[in-house]
Amino acid sequence: MTLPDLGPLWLTLRLAAVTTLLLVFLGTPLAWWLAHTRTRAKAVVEAVTALPLVLPPTVLGFYLLVLLSPNSALGGFWLSLTGTTLTFSFIGLVLASSLYSLPFMVQPLQSAFEAQGLAPLEAAASLRASPLDAFFTVATPMAVRGYLTAIVLTFAHTIGEFGVVLMVGGNIPGRTKVISIQIYEQVETINYAAAHGLAALLLGFSFTVLLGVYSLNRRFPVHVG
DSSP states (O other): OOOOOOHHHHHHHHHHHHHHHHHHHHHHHHHHHHHHOOOTTHHHHHHHHHHHHHSOHHHHHHHHHHHHSTTSHHHHHHHHHHSSOSTTSHHHHHHHHHHHHHHHHHHHHHHHHHHHOSHHHHHHHHTTOOHHHHIIIIIHHHTHHHHHHHHHHHHHHHHTOOHHHHHHHOSOTTTTOOHHHHHHHHHHTTOHHHHHHHHHHHHHHHHHHHHHHHHHHTTSOOOOO
């Protein structure tokens, strides 16, 4: 039996890891702001953040393809700076995946921060803790369950992406060919045995990751004020 090419699997894991790490840094301040702001713009920002949940992946992928193309301001600047395009590249996949998975990082974190209330932060301030110190020593430990949920959902969601990555990255082996595209390619060529092997591998891996994270999540006690 011919073993399936595992290159797309490693590329997928790399994409999911980079995207998740990037969104931890970008999603945390956005979720914190959404949890505490009282501005009327909050509803607009929440709606924009949640768009990938309801927008068809091909629609989002099309607009990202236009935004990142060499003919756009962003894509043209990147091309002049690096000599490479954002479209049909790994960096382009990271940008597209980050936008597509943004709500899976932001919403659990926002809920975790909102559940804390202001009392713990006010108590930290009364002990002369700076806002930044209070965030890292009080708010972050209290939001550990939110972080675990956000990380696992973002990672798993990125692994399963198809429409967005296909539109932005295409199907270039070693550069943009992720496992979801590889499975589709095997099905399209009626190679169901290879498709089944890859799908079963991805299913088993995803289930193991989810089971491990949620089991670990149950061990963390709920922090109250």
